[in-house]
Amino acid sequence: MNGENLAKARELLRHFPHESSALIPILHLVEQEFEYIPDAEVHVIADLMGITAAYVESVLTFYSLFHRQPTGKYLIQVCRGLSCQLMGADELSSFLYEGLGVQRNGTTPDGMFTVEAVECVALCKNAPAVQINLEFYPNMTREKLEAFLDKAREEVPTDA
Numbered sequence: 001m002n003g004e005n006l007a008k009a010r011e012l013l014r015h016f017p018h019e020s021s022a023l024i025p026i027l028h029l030v031e032q033e034f035e036y037i038p039d040a041e042v043h044v045i046a047d048l049m050g051i052t053a054a055y056v057e058s059v060l061t062f063y064s065l066f067h068r069q070p071t072g073k074y075l076i077q078v079c080r081g082l083s084c085q086l087m088g089a090d091e092l093s094s095f096l097y098e099g100l101g102v103q104r105n106g107t108t109p110d111g112m113f114t115v116e117a118v119e120c121v122a123l124c125k126n127a128p129a130v131q132i133n134l135e136f137y138p139n140m141t142r143e144k145l146e147a148f149l150d151k152a153r154e155e156v157p158t159d160a
């Protein structure tokens with residue numbers, strides 16, 4: 001953690017009646033700084049809070065907002081909750097995995113796209129739902145995903 005975030009983390013510890021309650025906001029600080037949670041930071045957080053690294057690990061791996069590896073420029077999270085599955089989420093995931101040549105939680109070699117399957121994102125009535133860089137996309141279709149991927153690829157400078 002950089003000095004600024006370390007100071008913020010110490011401040012957060014003072015704001016909660018139980019210091020352990022500051023863990024999630026502190027994890028957000030680290031995720032924002034590194035765009036994932038590096039191993040070394042798990043120990044920094046544990047030492048700072050006086051808890052075990054295993055406890056930090058157990059919390060951060062529970063939430064799909066936190067990552068243990070760097071993600072792509074576009075983090076595509078397909079809801080795999082029941083409503084979304086019934087409305088075709090598995091087909092959307094398969095389309096992304098096959099089209100981008102990645103497996104679940106995988107990132108394309110160019111670092112552009114990461115595809116994850118996540119638990120319910122609370123848009124069940126607009127299933128299937130997808131989040132891209134934490135922005136909600138309800139009623140997702142394969143065509144909409146194709147259009148998004150095409151637009152995102154246009155941003156990449158070509159060598160031509």
Ligand code: FES
Pocket residue numbers: 079080081082083084085119120121122123124125127128129
């Ligand atoms: S099951 Fe997908 S948003 Fe709830």
